[in-house]
Amino acid sequence: MIKYYSEIIYGGVDGLITTFAIIAGSLGGDLSTTVIIILGLASILSDGFSMGLSSYLAEKARVKGQNALMVGLITFFSFATIGIFPLLPFFFKFNNPFLISSYVLGFLLFILGYVKEYKIMGGIETFLIGGIAAAIAYYSAKLIANYENAITKRTKQDKETI
Secondary structure, eight states: OGGGHHHHHHHHHHHHHHHHHHHHHHHHTTOOHHHHHHHHHHHHHHHHHHHHHHHHHHHHHHOTTSOHHHHHHHHHHHHHHHHTTTTGGGGTTOSOHHHHHHHHHHHHHHHHHHTSTTTHHHHHHHHHHHHHHHHHHHHHHHHHHHHHHHHHHHHHHHHHHO
16 A cells, blocks of 8 residues: 555545535535535545546556556545545534534645655645635635625616616
């Protein structure tokens, strides 16, 4: 398994960030918990498959003789198994599943960054990347939702004046 260390880190970090970005974006757009779970699970499976397949094709093109299929499978399973953690609080009746998810994300990103070469700096760097991605997802969804609400309100007003 140590042989596939980079695939585990790559798949795991991307799984965490992608899943949490979907959660943050969904909350920014005021979507329901059910929608968050559906989008999160669909993303974990489809993005994990895409990453695994991409890793397989890249490895196959890069080096003949290595087990490209194993590289792809490790990437997919790392994405899916680690990426599910930020979504888990939404399956339960917590008062604030987003807060719990944020803590889980921060902890796991730090751990995945920490096991790299530069330990503390790697942990902080990976944590910051995830935080920035989540903020982009949340605030872009909030902006789009506000814009959509403004257009809907204006369209209603226009219809009422006709």
